[in-house]
Amino acid sequence: MAFTRRRVLQGGAAIALAAGFGNAAGFSAAQAASPILRAGEGLARLAPGDYPETRVWSYGDRVPGPVIRVGQGERLTRRFVNDLPQPSTVHWHGVRIDNAMDGVPGVTQEAVPVGGTFDYDFTLPDAGTYWYHPHNRTWEQLARGLYGPLIVEEADPPDVDRDEVLILDDWRLTEDAQIHEDSFGAMHDWSHAGRIGNWITVNGKGESRLPAKRFERFRLRLINAANARIFYLSLEGMKAWTVALDGQPLDAPQPVERLSLGPAQRADLIVDITAGEGEEAFLTSHEQTRDGEERFAITGFPVTGVARDQSLADPQPLPANPVPALGDLSSARREGLQMEGGAMGRMQGAMMGGGFMAMRDLAGAGKVWALNGRADMPDTPWITLTRGETVRIAMKNDTAWPHAMHLHGHHFRQMVGADIGPLRDTLLVGQGESAEIAFVADNPGDWLFHCHMVEHSAGGMMTWLRVDA
Ligand SMILES: [Cu+2]
Numbered sequence: 001m002a003f004t005r006r007r008v009l010q011g012g013a014a015i016a017l018a019a020g021f022g023n024a025a026g027f028s029a030a031q032a033a034s035p036i037l038r039a040g041e042g043l044a045r046l047a048p049g050d051y052p053e054t055r056v057w058s059y060g061d062r063v064p065g066p067v068i069r070v071g072q073g074e075r076l077t078r079r080f081v082n083d084l085p086q087p088s089t090v091h092w093h094g095v096r097i098d099n100a101m102d103g104v105p106g107v108t109q110e111a112v113p114v115g116g117t118f119d120y121d122f123t124l125p126d127a128g129t130y131w132y133h134p135h136n137r138t139w140e141q142l143a144r145g146l147y148g149p150l151i152v153e154e155a156d157p158p159d160v161d162r163d164e165v166l167i168l169d170d171w172r173l174t175e176d177a178q179i180h181e182d183s184f185g186a187m188h189d190w191s192h193a194g195r196i197g198n199w200i201t202v203n204g205k206g207e208s209r210l211p212a213k214r215f216e217r218f219r220l221r222l223i224n225a226a227n228a229r230i231f232y233l234s235l236e237g238m239k240a241w242t243v244a245l246d247g248q249p250l251d252a253p254q255p256v257e258r259l260s261l262g263p264a265q266r267a268d269l270i271v272d273i274t275a276g277e278g279e280e281a282f283l284t285s286h287e288q289t290r291d292g293e294e295r296f297a298i299t300g301f302p303v304t305g306v307a308r309d310q311s312l313a314d315p316q317p318l319p320a321n322p323v324p325a326l327g328d329l330s331s332a333r334r335e336g337l338q339m340e341g342g343a344m345g346r347m348q349g350a351m352m353g354g355g356f357m358a359m360r361d362l363a364g365a366g367k368v369w370a371l372n373g374r375a376d377m378p379d380t381p382w383i384t385l386t387r388g389e390t391v392r393i394a395m396k397n398d399t400a401w402p403h404a405m406h407l408h409g410h411h412f413r414q415m416v417g418a419d420i421g422p423l424r425d426t427l428l429v430g431q432g433e434s435a436e437i438a439f440v441a442d443n444p445g446d447w448l449f450h451c452h453m454v455e456h457s458a459g460g461m462m463t464w465l466r467v468d469a
Helices: 187-191 359-364 454-458
Strands: 036-044 054-059 068-071 075-083 091-093 117-123 128-133 148-153 162-171 199-202 212-214 217-224 231-236 238-245 248-255 258-261 266-273 280-289 292-306 333-341 349-352 355-358 369-371 383-385 390-398 403-407 412-416 419-424 426-429 434-440 445-451 462-467
Touching (some): 128 217, 128 266, 148 162, 199 292, 212 266, 231 238, 238 419, 258 266, 355 359
Parallel strands (some): 333 390
Antiparallel strands (some): 091 128, 128 148, 231 280, 238 248, 280 292, 412 419
């Protein structure tokens, strides 16, 4: 296997493969134990050493922010300290959380002002791979580096040699490796695929390497923290199974060679290194280009030594989380969600504030998408659900773009005909496609439902529902 990494910064300056790039796995447990989660301005070495460090916004002075590890059923407390030049909040993505702790400004809390603090305090009902990020001006704050992994550990975790978080990001950098600020808010991004970058990092490094042994077993926790990029991934030199999606265990491990990971989605993999000594296994990204497909390694696993004589037995499923089972689907309440707008779409206009606005006027107001004909966050909930009821939502993506639809506070299942899919909190819905989801509305409060291509949600793809107490 010959892999080359050809990442090109804007302006055509090629970045050479650096020989001694940093250790991607340098997370500190001591830092994770700190009760303070501080967001502030700082520097990160995203690009090789012949480039300057990148001015970022980060949690705990690092990109990604500290790995927070908590046992299932335990409480997490963090005092968020906002040393950013903007108000911010922390959203704990995928956690079936107490509504008041969900971190949505204007819905569950006021944005924390510059210099202010907010005490987050909640229980983690489900084991799995989650992450945290701002929910204010997410299209800017996430792109500047504000994100980190939240790992909720099973009481009885699977038997693996190594448990590693790989948090993927997609940065838009200038020729001197600084965040491209002029394009924040660019309507072209908002109306097309979102802010797609030119520099990919795993755990904040342009080159990520995890030394491995032959037949070693890893749990890889993949998290997509990009604003808008869908990663198309493959695994080479290893045998792999998906054991959880968006934190929630699959009923049975699924063998996997390729997977897609939309913005905010996670996948827990169990992988056995099958590459031989002296070889290298890879997590590889596949990117569509004008000339076809380009593939490049985003994490290498150089193999030295042997962990055991042969692969371990196939993995067992992870223990299920206490997510309520769906009620009777034939009598379940049915709702619809129409997704419209964007470039090359048919949307003529949408409701905004008290009246209808034509597309041109909407664009002038920064809104180019609509959910059920509304381009702004409605004052009243899109739907109000009775606590404990099962609801089915039929989504129709009447746009020319894929969307990563995220429901707060709950996990849902996709329904495909008679098949009921795995639990998820974020679902990719392809251009022109329909998708139906079902969930039990068991978590009282006001919950967002929005696209996680964060330029799309800022541009109109955000609504909310209420679950009565
Ligand atoms: Cu979208």
